Structures are given as C-alpha cells and as structure tokens.
Amino acid sequence: MSKTTIKVENISKKYTLGMIGSGSLRESISLGASKLFGKKTEEISQKEFWALRDINFEVKQGEVVGIIGKNGAGKSTLLKVLSRITQPTTGQITIDGRIASLLEVGTGFHPELSGRENIFLNGAILGMDRKEIKSKFDEIVEFSGVEKFLDTPVKRYSSGMYVRLAFAVAAHLEPEILVIDEVLSVGDAEFQKKCLGKMNDVAKGGRTVLFVSHNMAAVRDLCSSGIVLNHGEVVFSGKTEDSINYYLESLNEDISTTGEIEWPIEKAKGKEEMRLLAVRLKNEEGKVQSVFRSDKKIKLEIEYLLVKDIGEMRINVQIRTKDGSILFATSTHDIEPKDKLAGRHICHTWLPANFFNQSNYKVAIQAGIPQVKQLLKIDNYLDFSIEHYLGTGSRLNKLLPGYTAPVMNWETKYINNDAISPHKE
Amino acid sequence: MSVKTIIKPSKNPFKINFKELWQYRDLLWTLTYRDFRVKYAQTAIGFTWAIINPVFTILILSFVFGTIAKVGTGDTGVPHLLYTTAGLCGWTYFATLLGQAGNSIIGAQGMVKKIYFPRLVIPLSKAITAFIDLGITLLIIAGLMIFYGIAPKASIMFLPLFLLIAIITGLAGGIWMSALTIRYRDFQHITPLLLRVGMYATPIAFPASAVPESYRMFFYLNPMAGVVEGVRWSILGGTPPDSYAYISFGIIIIFFILSLFYFNKVEKIMADIL
Structure with a gap:
C-alpha cells in the first residue's frame, strides 16, 4: 500500500509582528480614520516573519515520519497548520483520512471536574464521539492506572496521575492519521516507556503518524523516515537515520543569533563603574552560535567597559541548568591580574568539551569589587543547548541521566586469578 | 470510509461551515455540561445560587423603581414585583450571554x-x-402569577416569538462580543459597562411610556428596549410595543447575521492573536 495520505504543497506561513489585524482598538480606529480621509498608511511599520516557507512533502499511508529541527525551525508552526489551528498564508495540504492531532495531552481538562468527567470532556475535544468514548472507557481507565480516583476532582491528582490520565485518553484515539507533538516528554520514565510502546502499536497498526520531537532516541525508535526543518524550510528528508545525522551535523555549522547578546554603550547593563557590553558563545572556529555538539568546547566571551580604573574587580560566571540551579561557577579572580584600567575589555574562557549532557543551559553573569560593592547584578544573559554527539557509529542510543555527562576514561587492569584457581598445597 | 480534508488559506468570511458545526455537536454538549458543572461545583448550596441571584435583582429593582420612584406599571395594572420580573425575563438571557460569551x-x-x-x-x-x-425567571413569573391570581392574556401566544427575538439578540451580542474581545481586549471593559448602562436604559422595571416622547426614538435605538417590552406585553398584556420597536427587531436580525460573518473572519486568525 502506498497511497499518499498527506500531501503538502508550497505551504508558507507568515506572521506579521506588530501588525494590522492584531493591533489595539486605538490603532484600528486611527487606521480606519486615516483610510477614511485618504491618508497613506505606509508609516505603519510591518515586520514580516516567515515561520514556514514553501514546504513540500508527501506522506504515504502507514509511514511514521519524524519532524526534527532546532527550536524556532518551524516545527510547531507546521504542526499547527496541519492540525488546522492556524491557517497557512499560501499553499495547500490535502489529507486523505480521519486526522487527529495531539499537540498537548489533557487539552481542556478542567481541574474542578472528576477524572471520569474529564475523560469524556477531553475525548470530545479530541474529536471522539460519546459512543466511542464509552466503548473505550474501561480501557482508558486501566491504561491510566487511576481507577481509585475516578470520581476525585483532577486538581487533587498528583502531576504524574494527571498526565497519565490525560495521555490515556489521547492514546486511545483511533484516527487514520495522527499528528503528535512532543507529548512524550512528560511523565515519569516508566510511563514514558509505556506510551512509547503504545505509540509503536499505533504506528504498526498501519496508521500514518507525524511525530515532532527533540528526543532523537524516540525518533529513531519510532519513525521510518524523517524531515529536517531549518528556518522554516525543509532542508532534508529521507531515512530516519540519515535525517538525524543531517540534523546533528548541521548543528555544528549553525549560525544562530541567539548565542550572543550585545548592548550599545548607552544601554549597557550595570550602573556603577562597569558596563556590560556583550556576552557571546562561540565555537572553536570563532563562530557565534547557541547550539553546540557535546564533543566541542565552547568559548565564552564577555566584553565590558570600565568608566574608571578599578582595583580588585571580579567577574563571576554561573552555568545554570534549565531549571535554574547552579551547575558550577567560575570567576575571573581565579587567574587574572586584579587591577583594571578604564576602557574596553574583553575576557574569555573555554567551557569544556565532553562535559555537558544533552540539555539546555544558561549563562549568568555578575561582577563586583569584593567586600566593597556590586557592579553588576546577577542575571541570566544567554541560553545554549548541547546535542549529544559521539561521532558516527558510537552515538548513544539513550540519554544519560544527570546534569552533566563527562566522557570518562576507564581503565581495567588484570591482577591475577588467585580467587578462582584451586589453592596449591 | 474516506474523509478528505483540504487545508488552504481561505479569505472568504461569508462561507460558514454549518455542516461541520453540526458534526461537533457532541463537543458543544460536553462543553455546556462542563460550564454548568463548574459553575456550581464546590459551592455549598450549588444550583440554588441560580435562583437566589435573579430573586435579589428583582427585589432590589422593584424596590427602587416601584416603591421609591413609584414609576407604576403602565396600563397592565399588575403588582410592580411581577411587572419587574416580566421585564427582567426579556433582559436576562441577553445579559447572561453577553457577560459570559465575551470572555x-x-x-x-x-x-x-x-x-x-x-x-x-x-x-x-x-x-x-x-x-x-x-x-428560572420564567418559573418565577409563573409562581408570582399564581400567587397574585393573575391569568395570562391572549397576547401570551406571541411569547415564543418574542423569546426567540430575545434569544437571537443574545446570540448576536454574545458572538459579537466574543470575537471583538479577542481582537480588542478593550471589550473586556466595555461589555460590563454596556450591561450596567443597559440595565437602566432598558425598560425593565419601568414602562417605556414613562420615557418622555422626545427621547422615545433614541430610547428605541437600544434594541433591548423593544425586546423587553415585547416579552412583557406577551405575558402581561397592556399596550403592545411601540412601532419603533419593530425597527430594532430588523436591526437585530441584521446584527445577528453580521455577527456570524465577523466571527468567521476573526476565527481564522484566532490562534495567532490570542
């Protein structure tokens, strides 16, 4: 069977920032007034942003396609267009079959209502009719494992129970085509496994699935082919393994503006003698970027201005995890000469390779004169993320737990076999 | 079974998909049930609130207009309490819907x-x-009529018609406000203001005949004036609604149709501008 179930042709989606059509009442009135009096309205600045540009692809029946790409590459917008939540600006998508989309689990769940009521509510929102929900009700309850709390309002549920119930409803949707966002990243590890299993069943049941994820291990497990998006365009499509490789390789040559933050002098951070002018993350070749491969070291650069000479000044850097806790801290005080002259300075350090885990991190910076005063309040200035990469062939299949994943050298030495061989008399 | 969906930009706000709306009737019922449950869940006396609220509104309106201001009840000759309740009956659907649909x-x-x-x-x-x-207001009216021993007049046969107009007015207002509130958050403030002003600009607790002749035309610019008069007339009899009222019924129908088109237009960009 190779019937085409989804055909995407020239899909583009434009967002207008600060646009007519989403403006305030006052803007609309003044716009209407100026139209009325024949004034030109060109002054209204419109910033256009193409979230998707000329997307073309086809999905055959029974295919499980992974859509991968960095944050902001257009994955979510594509899903929203496919799910009819938002309209494309141009192009056309033809879908042959009953489609359901799962961009979130538990959409429409109401905290005041009981688990039982929410199953019906959520089911209806996902497009099941009452009969269908009724016939699957027991199965859903069993899958979720919350039988005992069916008549308790879900606001009293633990977050784990909540997610399990929500996913249980979603997992029992039986459309011919399923569009899933990263809903698998919720819940505890064991439940995730169960969900993945369920998803696998769905895929093997001959249904067509579009699956968006950052979790390469899940994409590898589930998908039969992949589409890589970048800056709103399809940059690669092919077999899953090739797509993942293409994506990981492309991370290395990415030029992202988000790996850098700069201020003009008049707006620079810091009120005292010091002004923070820029913070940058660069790769080994000196290119500014925000996504790094785990096997590459990262250059952290801080540019600042001193209004007058300062003795004993110190810049402190904290690398924080995505939940905000401090992974480690480092300070210029450790090695640098302490006295600084008025003027522009730039300092840098290298964040080690083979150290971070696959995750997002933040760079927080603070500066001060020890025991005297603070020059710059601590704040998060940059985000960066790490993609695990250990070279082709030796890639880790599953993510390691923990905030860091240093590559450790292990050595094993053979001592003797005394304990095993029989004693000599 | 083969369902074919085509997704493409649609620019025509006049194409309303009623068939699809019908297909989603299960969702409509489920959401209605949810609203109802949530509204009275966790309150000590639950559904009783739905009765207490209109009762107090009627009592206070009747006290202020009937007992203090002594505006009378036109030529219906019924107690002011009943007169006010019948007035509120035409207003209540519009007010509840506008208040809730907006947000x-x-x-x-x-x-x-x-x-x-x-x-x-x-x-x-x-x-x-x-x-x-x-x-509930209809029930209160029935109760009061039994209590006072007042029988409905022949005009009662027009009640379904006027209630229908009241419902269409409510729908038109509710759909307009829900779409406008997303486009312009200002309407979050405009709606309650409109309702507060409307409560007194509409002849709920006083007869339209109490309004000076020179203001009468402006008075009927408020479409609810005709609706409330009409509902009350069909229940209690007396003078039928002023001919101005029929102009406002026409306007209501136009507004209702326009509300569907406007909603349809805003619907396409809803997820982007929320």
Missing part, C-alpha cells in the same frame, strides 16, 4: 491554541447554559 474564547485559549474545532462552539455553549437563567 469565553480568551478563557478557552488553552484549547484554541492546541486543537482544532469550530470556534463558534465556545460562545454557543454559553448560549445554551444561559437558557437556565431564562428558564
């Missing part, structure tokens, strides 16, 4: 941004819940 889509934005369904389902579910309030 309904913002309130449901979690859903709107995550899943597709005809968005009209949201204000429509509010329209169904609002029937409860209408039904």
